[in-house]
Amino acid sequence: MALTTVSAATRDRFLEEWLACTLGTYPEQTSRFLREEPDPFRNPVGHTLDVSLRGLTVELFGGFDRARVTAWLDPVIHLRAVQDFSSADAVGFVALARCAADRVAERGSQGIGPGALDVLGTRIDEMVLIAADLLDRCHEEIHAIGARAARRRVFVLERAQARAEARAAARGGAPRSAPRGEIP
Amino acid sequence: MADQTPSPEQLTQVDYRPKGKSWLDPHVEFRKGTYCYSAAPKNLTYLGLPNPRQWQPFDQDWKLPPDWKDIILAGMKERLDRYRSFRLFMDICVRCGACADKCHFYLGSGDPKNMPVLRAELIRSVYRRYFTLAGRLLGSTVGARDLTEDVLKEWFYYFYQCTECRRCSVFCPYGIDTAEITMIGRELLTLVGCNINWVIEPAANCFRTGNHLGIQPHGFKDSIDFAVDELEEITGVRVEAPINRKGAEVLFVMPSADYFGTPHYYTLLGYLALFHEIGLDYTLSAFASEGGNFGLFTSHEMIKRLNAKIYAEAKRLGVKWIIGGECGHMWRVMHQYMDTMNGPADFLEVPVSPITHTRFDHAASTRMVHICEFTADLIRHGRLKLDVSRNDHWNVTFHDSCNPARAMGLIEEPRYIIRNTCRTFHEMPENTIREQTFCCGSGSGLGTDENLEMRLRGGFPRANAVRYVRDKHGVNVLACICAIDKATLPPLLEYWSPGVDVAGVHEFVGNALLMKGERDRTTDLRGEPFASAKEDRAHA
Numbered sequence A: 001m002a003l004t005t006v007s008a009a010t011r012d013r014f015l016e017e018w019l020a021c022t023l024g025t026y027p028e029q030t031s032r033f034l035r036e037e038p039d040p041f042r043n044p045v046g047h048t049l050d051v052s053l054r055g056l057t058v059e060l061f062g063g064f065d066r067a068r069v070t071a072w073l074d075p076v077i078h079l080r081a082v083q084d085f086s087s088a089d090a091v092g093f094v095a096l097a098r099c100a101a102d103r104v105a106e107r108g109s110q111g112i113g114p115g116a117l118d119v120l121g122t123r124i125d126e127m128v129l130i131a132a133d134l135l136d137r138c139h140e141e142i143h144a145i146g147a148r149a150a151r152r153r154v155f156v157l158e159r160a161q162a163r164a165e166a167r168a169a170a171r172g173g174a175p176r177s178a179p180r181g182e183i184p
Numbered sequence B: 001m002a003d004q005t006p007s008p009e010q011l012t013q014v015d016y017r018p019k020g021k022s023w024l025d026p027h028v029e030f031r032k033g034t035y036c037y038s039a040a041p042k043n044l045t046y047l048g049l050p051n052p053r054q055w056q057p058f059d060q061d062w063k064l065p066p067d068w069k070d071i072i073l074a075g076m077k078e079r080l081d082r083y084r085s086f087r088l089f090m091d092i093c094v095r096c097g098a099c100a101d102k103c104h105f106y107l108g109s110g111d112p113k114n115m116p117v118l119r120a121e122l123i124r125s126v127y128r129r130y131f132t133l134a135g136r137l138l139g140s141t142v143g144a145r146d147l148t149e150d151v152l153k154e155w156f157y158y159f160y161q162c163t164e165c166r167r168c169s170v171f172c173p174y175g176i177d178t179a180e181i182t183m184i185g186r187e188l189l190t191l192v193g194c195n196i197n198w199v200i201e202p203a204a205n206c207f208r209t210g211n212h213l214g215i216q217p218h219g220f221k222d223s224i225d226f227a228v229d230e231l232e233e234i235t236g237v238r239v240e241a242p243i244n245r246k247g248a249e250v251l252f253v254m255p256s257a258d259y260f261g262t263p264h265y266y267t268l269l270g271y272l273a274l275f276h277e278i279g280l281d282y283t284l285s286a287f288a289s290e291g292g293n294f295g296l297f298t299s300h301e302m303i304k305r306l307n308a309k310i311y312a313e314a315k316r317l318g319v320k321w322i323i324g325g326e327c328g329h330m331w332r333v334m335h336q337y338m339d340t341m342n343g344p345a346d347f348l349e350v351p352v353s354p355i356t357h358t359r360f361d362h363a364a365s366t367r368m369v370h371i372c373e374f375t376a377d378l379i380r381h382g383r384l385k386l387d388v389s390r391n392d393h394w395n396v397t398f399h400d401s402c403n404p405a406r407a408m409g410l411i412e413e414p415r416y417i418i419r420n421t422c423r424t425f426h427e428m429p430e431n432t433i434r435e436q437t438f439c440c441g442s443g444s445g446l447g448t449d450e451n452l453e454m455r456l457r458g459g460f461p462r463a464n465a466v467r468y469v470r471d472k473h474g475v476n477v478l479a480c481i482c483a484i485d486k487a488t489l490p491p492l493l494e495y496w497s498p499g500v501d502v503a504g505v506h507e508f509v510g511n512a513l514l515m516k517g518e519r520d521r522t523t524d525l526r527g528e529p530f531a532s533a534k535e536d537r538a539h540a
């Protein structure tokens, strides 16, 4: 496979370019902070992007294992699903890997050869599709989380009502009403 | 539509980069999931607040009063004269940037206007324009902006994107408290009827029935009776939970979610078990049935009105002092505002624990003690029999809720209780706890379902630290002492750190507490088998 012959230095340059393009999707002051602050707790977004893109780069130039690619993509998609991006922009950072590859390829013999570039392009396209699926799942998750949160707010009400009904059924009568309130 | 379809040639030249926008532009887009719905007119009317009407933030026309600008500027002037802190905060910021990267909303969203210094600048720029000579003369060259409808909408967007958590103020060398600036911003917005339902409805309900949920006294009693029944089923001990009992020594006030929502409810079971076991002479009140004070998120006037009812009840019932439950902003109100607004509560006595005789002198003015202070003192004096193995199924970390931690310095007591009731406890990284704790991302009335996306952004720094201890130490529960946290951390963790539950500190107390006359317990307050019971079953 042409990709395995790409040098480590070229892969590093690709990662650097891809990270820079991805950070460029945030406002300027923010991208500087995301790039420069090394503490993973003071800068959780920058840290997540760095770790995930690193892992994805290894996959892109290596075995491209679908399960591992999904696992690396997942934290970033979780992030971008709730940040101020349209769906296209949320997954668009994956497509930016193409720009990074093109930029690295421009450097001739030091870069990525045309054969390798083709394989890389196909892998990036596949990654975009995985990312789109993950984004979809995140949106579903958010809806389910909202519904469960609403249920938790009426927990005692539901429990008390269930108990009242069970007791009434045992007695053969109508249940006493459960605690009343207006849930905002 | 057809003319927008790109040609094949255009398709090959797709620019993958998202379109940027200038952050200086005041125009904000109210995208679904990132804002809270407006206050319903009936709730504004109930509280006597201005401009009740049907509108939503995404509407073009906000139906502002014709003289809205004069109202806001007059309101600003009044507050600049009344609150020295506000004028100071407007004047002394040197834009050093120390606060810039400290806000969880900035860290999670990357939106520069969520940097505390810029959040404050939204209002400071208007202050400069209308209240300083340089601003009046030189305008935008000195960072002054006209007050326009777009600016007002921008205020609404960003002041309802600040949880008033005060993390930024910890890092400001001048002590500028952006939370206080947000409070003034919201007060000004309220003058023209721009506020959110999740704040105003609880405030109106609280005013009407005594609690956020609008539960009436008989509903309150039903709920408490139900908890008493369930506690008996679990422990075999029948406890008493008196309501509106005149002449009791202590009034106990908790957040209403404790008797309605989960996981709050297990904290309530813990309180009830504890009070029974130590024989506390106490009463609940069906009218002061809410510790929370959503006035804090509306206006100073509203804080005062809602806080007063707790003291009115204490007076009516003739108690000697008050214990407050696991609530967040109730304690901010109590420690920072109560005394000047409604205090001193000198018709009450300085709290003295009837069990250990400890005198809580720090509460000499408010006469109200935090349940964690009370319980930690009981444990310190060896007055509770605790079987810590009953919490062995929990591997605990502790989230310092913003208000108890930063507004009242309640940092060690909950940890002391956890360490004495649970055997496995791991702290999150130092720069995410104690005074530097990260907010849940949903405080100050922002915990609505429609705002979930924004909450998940803002809560990411907190959840990220939880995920770290989950992965490193196998932590499976996040303890906290705030009702908003208990409601909003479960969704946050489901999204960012699945497998970590949320619990109140007094739930652990209720699990570990050995009660006189209890049955051979095999389950915790949630009805889950103790770790030892699970092992027995495995060996059987």
Ligand code: SF4
Residues within 6 Å of the ligand: B092, B093, B094, B095, B096, B097, B098, B099, B100, B116, B117, B171, B172, B173, B174, B175, B176
């Ligand atoms: S830390 Fe204080 S002085 Fe510095 S920019 Fe922030 S608010 Fe201004």
Ligand code: SF4
Residues within 6 Å of the ligand: B102, B103, B104, B105, B114, B115, B116, B119, B161, B162, B163, B164, B165, B166, B167, B168, B169, B178, B179, B182, B439
């Ligand atoms: S008070 Fe909290 S939410 Fe508000 S600006 Fe400061 S850090 Fe951000």
